Amino acid sequence: MVWGRKRKRFFLLSGILGLLLITLANFSPFLSVKAAEPKAMSPITTRPAQATAGCTKKSASSNRYQITGNANTVQWGFFSKKSPPVLAVQSKDYVTMDLITHHAGDDYARMIQGDPGIESIYRWTATEKGVSDRGPGVHILTGPVYVCDAEPGDLLEVRIVDLKLKPSGNPRYPGKTFGSNAAAWWGFHYKNLSQEPKPREVITIYEMDATGKQQWATAAYSFRWTNQTTPDGKSHGTIDYPGIIVDHGKVKETMDVLNGVKVPLRLHIGAMGLAPKEADIVNSIPPGYFGGNIDDRHVAAGTSMYYPVSVPGALFSAGDAHATQGDSELNGTAIETSLVGTFQFVLHKKAALTGTILDKVDYPLLETPDSWIVHGFTFRNYLAELGPEAQTKIFQMSSLDPALKNCSTQLRDFLMNGMNLTEDEAYSLMTVSGDFAITQVVDANWGVHGIIPKAMFEKKRIKSKPIA
Amino acid sequence: MVWGRKRKRFFLLSGILGLLLITLANFSPFLSVKAAEPKAMSPITTRPAQATAGCTKKSASSNRYQITGNANTVQWGFFSKKSPPVLAVQSKDYVTMDLITHHAGDDYARMIQGDPGIESIYRWTATEKGVSDRGPGVHILTGPVYVCDAEPGDLLEVRIVDLKLKPSGNPRYPGKTFGSNAAAWWGFHYKNLSQEPKPREVITIYEMDATGKQQWATAAYSFRWTNQTTPDGKSHGTIDYPGIIVDHGKVKETMDVLNGVKVPLRLHIGAMGLAPKEADIVNSIPPGYFGGNIDDRHVAAGTSMYYPVSVPGALFSAGDAHATQGDSELNGTAIETSLVGTFQFVLHKKAALTGTILDKVDYPLLETPDSWIVHGFTFRNYLAELGPEAQTKIFQMSSLDPALKNCSTQLRDFLMNGMNLTEDEAYSLMTVSGDFAITQVVDANWGVHGIIPKAMFEKKRIKSKPIA
Numbered sequence: 001m002v003w004g005r006k007r008k009r010f011f012l013l014s015g016i017l018g019l020l021l022i023t024l025a026n027f028s029p030f031l032s033v034k035a036a037e038p039k040a041m042s043p044i045t046t047r048p049a050q051a052t053a054g055c056t057k058k059s060a061s062s063n064r065y066q067i068t069g070n071a072n073t074v075q076w077g078f079f080s081k082k083s084p085p086v087l088a089v090q091s092k093d094y095v096t097m098d099l100i101t102h103h104a105g106d107d108y109a110r111m112i113q114g115d116p117g118i119e120s121i122y123r124w125t126a127t128e129k130g131v132s133d134r135g136p137g138v139h140i141l142t143g144p145v146y147v148c149d150a151e152p153g154d155l156l157e158v159r160i161v162d163l164k165l166k167p168s169g170n171p172r173y174p175g176k177t178f179g180s181n182a183a184a185w186w187g188f189h190y191k192n193l194s195q196e197p198k199p200r201e202v203i204t205i206y207e208m209d210a211t212g213k214q215q216w217a218t219a220a221y222s223f224r225w226t227n228q229t230t231p232d233g234k235s236h237g238t239i240d241y242p243g244i245i246v247d248h249g250k251v252k253e254t255m256d257v258l259n260g261v262k263v264p265l266r267l268h269i270g271a272m273g274l275a276p277k278e279a280d281i282v283n284s285i286p287p288g289y290f291g292g293n294i295d296d297r298h299v300a301a302g303t304s305m306y307y308p309v310s311v312p313g314a315l316f317s318a319g320d321a322h323a324t325q326g327d328s329e330l331n332g333t334a335i336e337t338s339l340v341g342t343f344q345f346v347l348h349k350k351a352a353l354t355g356t357i358l359d360k361v362d363y364p365l366l367e368t369p370d371s372w373i374v375h376g377f378t379f380r381n382y383l384a385e386l387g388p389e390a391q392t393k394i395f396q397m398s399s400l401d402p403a404l405k406n407c408s409t410q411l412r413d414f415l416m417n418g419m420n421l422t423e424d425e426a427y428s429l430m431t432v433s434g435d436f437a438i439t440q441v442v443d444a445n446w447g448v449h450g451i452i453p454k455a456m457f458e459k460k461r462i463k464s465k466p467i468a
Numbered sequence: 469m470v471w472g473r474k475r476k477r478f479f480l481l482s483g484i485l486g487l488l489l490i491t492l493a494n495f496s497p498f499l500s501v502k503a504a505e506p507k508a509m510s511p512i513t514t515r516p517a518q519a520t521a522g523c524t525k526k527s528a529s530s531n532r533y534q535i536t537g538n539a540n541t542v543q544w545g546f547f548s549k550k551s552p553p554v555l556a557v558q559s560k561d562y563v564t565m566d567l568i569t570h571h572a573g574d575d576y577a578r579m580i581q582g583d584p585g586i587e588s589i590y591r592w593t594a595t596e597k598g599v600s601d602r603g604p605g606v607h608i609l610t611g612p613v614y615v616c617d618a619e620p621g622d623l624l625e626v627r628i629v630d631l632k633l634k635p636s637g638n639p640r641y642p643g644k645t646f647g648s649n650a651a652a653w654w655g656f657h658y659k660n661l662s663q664e665p666k667p668r669e670v671i672t673i674y675e676m677d678a679t680g681k682q683q684w685a686t687a688a689y690s691f692r693w694t695n696q697t698t699p700d701g702k703s704h705g706t707i708d709y710p711g712i713i714v715d716h717g718k719v720k721e722t723m724d725v726l727n728g729v730k731v732p733l734r735l736h737i738g739a740m741g742l743a744p745k746e747a748d749i750v751n752s753i754p755p756g757y758f759g760g761n762i763d764d765r766h767v768a769a770g771t772s773m774y775y776p777v778s779v780p781g782a783l784f785s786a787g788d789a790h791a792t793q794g795d796s797e798l799n800g801t802a803i804e805t806s807l808v809g810t811f812q813f814v815l816h817k818k819a820a821l822t823g824t825i826l827d828k829v830d831y832p833l834l835e836t837p838d839s840w841i842v843h844g845f846t847f848r849n850y851l852a853e854l855g856p857e858a859q860t861k862i863f864q865m866s867s868l869d870p871a872l873k874n875c876s877t878q879l880r881d882f883l884m885n886g887m888n889l890t891e892d893e894a895y896s897l898m899t900v901s902g903d904f905a906i907t908q909v910v911d912a913n914w915g916v917h918g919i920i921p922k923a924m925f926e927k928k929r930i931k932s933k934p935i936a
Contacts, residue, residue, distance in 0.1 A: 181896050189899075192877055194884075195891045204896040216924075217900075222892060258893050260926035263901050327903040330876055331895045400868040404906060408798055409660055416662075423663045424690060425726050427799045428649050428672040431657075432685075433731050435795040437905040438872060438916070448906070456684075458728035 041065065046072045047086050052313065054088040055148035062092045062344070069098025069142050069338075070117035071130035074319070076102070077137040077242055079282045079292060081275040081311040085146035088313070091347035091468060095145060096340060098166065099269065099321040102140045103180040103336035105245040106203045110178040111338070112245075115169030118338065122243055124231050131243075136391070137284030138242040139271045139293065143317030145345070150314035153350035155358055156274060156307045157468070158316065162342040163267045163301040165323070167210035177210040179217065179323045179337030184239045187332035188441040201225035201239055203246070204257060206335045208265065208323060215265050217323055217335055219258035223251040263324060267339060268300040270320030273364070277310040278383035279391070284319075286394050286445035289381050291364045293320060295329050295440040296449055298366055298373055306348075306358060306365040316345065329440040352466040357418040359463075363410045372452045374414055376407025377445040395444045403448040404436060411450040418463060429456075509533065514540045515554050520781065522556040523616035530560045530812070537566025537610050537806075538585035539598035542787070544570070545605040545710055547750045547760060549743040549779040553614035556781070559815035559936060563613060564808060566634065567737065567789040570608045571648040571804035573713040574671045578646040579806070580713075583637030586806065590711055594699050599711075604859070605752030606710040607739045607761065611785030613813070618782035621818035623826055624742060624775050625936070626784065630810040631735045631769040633791070635678035645678040647685065647791045647805030652707045655800030656909040669693035669707055671714070672725060674803045676733065676791060683733050685791055685803055687726035691719040731792060735807060736768040738788030741832070745778040746851035747859070752787075754862050754913035757849050759832045761788060763797050763908040764917055766834055766841055774816075774826060774833040784813065797908040820934040825886040827931075831878045840920045842882055844875025845913040863912045871916040872904060879918040886931060897924075 043066040065087055067073050073086050089095060100118055104111035112118045121140060123130030131140075150156060165177045183189065183202040190199055202224050206217040228236045228244050236244055273291025276282050287294045291307045299305060307314070318341060325334030353359050363380070366373040378399055379385050386393045411434060415426035433456060439447030511534040533555055535541050541554050557563060568586055572579035580586045589608060591598030599608075615624060633645045651657065651670040658667055670692050674685040696704045696712050704712055741759025744750050755762045759775045767773060775782070786809060793802030821827050831848070834841040847853050847870070850862045879902060883894035901924060907915030 181900055183892070183895050183899070187895075187899075188872065189876060189880070189895050192873060193891065194880070202892045202896070204892070206900075219893075219896070222896070224892075254892075258889070258897060260929035261897065261924050262926075263897070263924060264921065324900055326899060326901050327905060328872065328876075329899060330902070330904070331899040333899070335900050400872065400906075404656065404796065404868065404909060405660060408657060408796075412657070412662070421726070423661065424651070424670045424672070424692075424722075425687075427651050427655075427657050428670070428687070428690070429726060429729065429731070431651070431655075431794055431797060431799040431801070432649055432674075432792055432803050433794050434798070435905065436798070437795060437903065438868075441872060453732065456729050456731060458730075461728035 043068045044073065044087055045070060047084055051085040051088045052146050058090060062094055063090065064094045065089065067095060067097040067142055068117050069100040069121070071120040071123065074100065074121060074131065074140050074142050075317065076131045076133065076140050077135040077284050079273065079275045079284060079290070079317060080280060081277060081315060082280050083144050083275070083315065085144050085313065085315065088146040088148055089345055090148050091345060094161065094342060094344050096342040097142045097318065099142060099319050099339045099341050100140045101179070101321055101336045101338045102138050102242050102319070103182060103333065104338065105243050106180040106182065107178060107205050108245050109170055110168055110173060110205065113170045118169065122245065124243065124245070126231050134242050139284040139320045141271065141284060141317035141319040144275060144315035146313035146315060147345050147347055150309045150347050151312055152277065152310050154309040155348040155353060155361060156309050156314045156316065157304050157346040157348060158272065158307065159304045159344040159346065160269070160299070160301050160341060161344055164340045165208060165210050165212060165267065166338040166340050175210050177208050177337060178220070179206045179208065179335035181206065181335050182239060182333045184332035186442050187330060188328065189331050206263070206323065216262035217265060218262055221253045221255050222257045223253050226250050266297050266300065266324040268297050268322050269318055269341060270295045270322050270334060272305070272316070272318035274307050274309060275311050275315035276383055282383065283391050285443050286382060287377060287443055287447060288383060288445060289363055293443050294364060294375055294447060295325065295443060296366065296373070296375060297325050297327065298368055302369055304367045306361055306367070308362045328438040329442050332442050346468045348466045348468055355463065356466040357463040358466060360413065360417045365414065371454055372414065374407055374411040374450045375439065376403050376410055376448050378403050379445055380406050382445050398444055398446045400438060400441065400446055400448060403446050407436065407448040407450050411452065419457065420461065420463065511536045512541065512555055513538060515552055519553040519556045520614050526558060530562055531558065532562045533557065535563060535565040535610055536585050537568040537589070539588040539591065542568065542589060542599065542608050542610050543785065544599045544601065544608050545603040545752050547741065547743045547752060547758070547785060548748055549745060549783060550748050551612050551743070551783065553612050553781065553783065556614040556616055557813055558616050559813060562629065562810060562812050564810040565610045565786065567610060567787050567807045567809050568608045569789055569804045569806045570606050570710055570787070571650060571801065572806065573711050574648040574650065575646060575673050576713050577638055578636055578641060578673065581638045586637065590713065592699050592711065592713070602710050607752040607788045609739065609752060609785035609787040612743060612783035614781035614783060615813050615815055618777045618815050619780055620745065620778050622777040623816040623821060623829060624777050624782045624784065625772050625814040625816060626740065626775065627772045627812040627814065628737070628767070628769050628809060629812055632808045633676060633678045633680060633735065634806040634808050643678055645676050645805060646688070647674045647676065647803035649674065649803050650707060650801045652800035654910050655798060656796065657799050674731070674791065684730035685733060686730055689721045689723050690725045691721050694718050734765050734768065734792040736765050736790050737786055737809060738763045738790050738802060740773070740784070740786035742775050742777060743779050743783035744851055750851065751859050753911050754850060755845060755911055755915060756851060756913060757831055761911050762832060762843055762915060763793065763911060764834065764841070764843060765793050765795065766836055770837055772835045774829055774835070776830045796906040797910050800910050814936045816934045816936055823931065824934040825931040826934060828881065828885045833882065839922055840882065842875055842879040842918045843907065844871050844878055844916050846871045847913055848874050850913050866909070866912055866914045868906060868909065868914055868916060871914050875904065875916040875918045879920065887925065888929065888931065
């Protein structure tokens, strides 16, 4: 009996321990600030004439907004300091917004049909387009959001509070959502195919459980790209224009693709960032100091991105939602899908940064529950470094070697400025504990990210964050 | 009372669940084959005249051997098909061997003194050297081990059954072991220093608990390299010769380095592999198809490396033991330390590979409990591709871009040959789930590794391993 009681106590203690471990394993500091569902507030569906007028109304508590993704609330293919904002927010406000994939045209029935917002974006007839101004890049970006009081030199913290799959709007696919992986001409693999026909572009459509219960994607089918004609009568022998609706009468669908393979989901945002100051219209493809199309799979719910502000109001936009991708995004794209993201914007004024862990951060910095991640590119600021033709030149100058150089320089500076290390300490520590991975090799300004684990540092030696 | 009983049952079940989860989290398939401690058998301390004579004695069960690391059992700086083996083993035999760091001279008292084997290796007087033949590379490699019946075309599986820190032999440091991180001239960071003096080389000595209870390293002190004179009267203004014993009267030790920082340990082996066929003496620095100095932190206990055999007997050697390093080994080295490794060698004959998951593997492939990891380099086989001057040229041709190309090609081939995927399936899957990271940028033939998670694949679609 004594043993029995001891055994019970043993199990009881193990139970508590077990639960504690499970809780700890799932702990994420940001989840504790996870927003309650936005209050019943009319979603924003149009771009107002003068959103920044909202900056005069300051409220004591955080506001919560919702932006529906549709032809009025997105811009297609660029970041721009000239874009009229969809919404103006105060620091600490929350915004839930649709992030509509620019690859939905690969399967109209599964990724566009039945969702009025997505339909409005992709609408294209012989006489008109839902979004007429497409390019020079490819991403459908919701926004921009104007952050009141944000000025050049400030740092904008964007907390990703929540990220959810957006269900298919087509009643034929209840509880499902879909994504597209395009092995495209800009893919790293493209000149390295072993089998005929060479070259070729291949679209693989992936299926997911939109309820979030099944945390994986399975391939539904694939097809090889064939010549497609758009409503303006132009031919597209390759994937060379955003928003082409594929005519499935003209492609051969291969079923039984990746049979018996379940791809784990890692929902994240491929492209989000601020408007750069260097040009009026900036191609959405190459990432830079302003963020943009970084394509880092770690940019997920529970993390924060810090961006240097370079124009008044910061002008944040987001899109290029991903169900998952591997580091390098090798064949050109992730599993491109539509997500719904909830963000909290926290403005850190320049003067408040001195002496904090964010001092002198002039690159896109990610904070996850476990780590600091610094993003480097072939060019730190290609817009400034490559002169007037920068937006063309960058597509011919891609390399990982300078991306690692820039990334490691920035990580060194983060450790010196933010963690108070000497240069000798910084280089030793990043060498023995910092993992450098290939972010992407398909966005012209190729990316490397360096990861520094937080748990290494005793609390006493970590500088505080600025009080926002 | 009912609630009380239910609560007890709840805790009981949680306890079982908790324990189960903890067990599962720690489960590693290889640990189940973990060797019992080798039977009392005299350690091998000398290189026999004719080790291969042992190939005639076949025993029914696996043999267990032990090799002491000393001046007789190591070779310094090269792989060679001409090296007389220390030991001949049958497939499935176990060998425990010392892996002695080539950076022990950075702190003689902590890393050499009191260990007769290490002392014998580093012994260097005005008239003689313990190991006279040093170079052209730098690593102290234990071996080679001759694997009986291994022939060109076969695949050698090297299971790392166990890996332990080797305690300091100096009684002044009971229960401690030490490692050195050298920020050296071959480091990627070297031309990118922000502070004076530039350039400079910095050694950071790390301290660890040799009992394995504390799974982290702390920095003990650091010093900047100063001109060192070796017993042959030569001056070394830079780290340009293996095995220099630093005169601590000539350097200034900086204490309080990385105060409040605990670097998590990830014990692994930097350099292990087989003798290449292309040259008699192969510099140990650049890795290649034969393995060698891959410097992948994943090459740890519980994993298996697969190497293509290119010379009779395979001729396996290992060294360059690491307490930890980050992906890229940025400043030139890991925390270089001495370890004791236990390996099991499993020979897969060429004929048995057809139709298995290892079919056509002609690159170093790592299997971990969770993943397959393919290693690519700037050149797949620099010895063959770069001609007679290959071993010089490779030091001028380093780049990550071709390393990613080679790595992704090999991973594609692994998925096509080993996993039965079409090329279209392979490129989609590796893009959406394969993570490519920077292995090292300091070993001339720079490295990228691609990781494919095993859990994605249903059992039915995984080809079997060959029966060894």
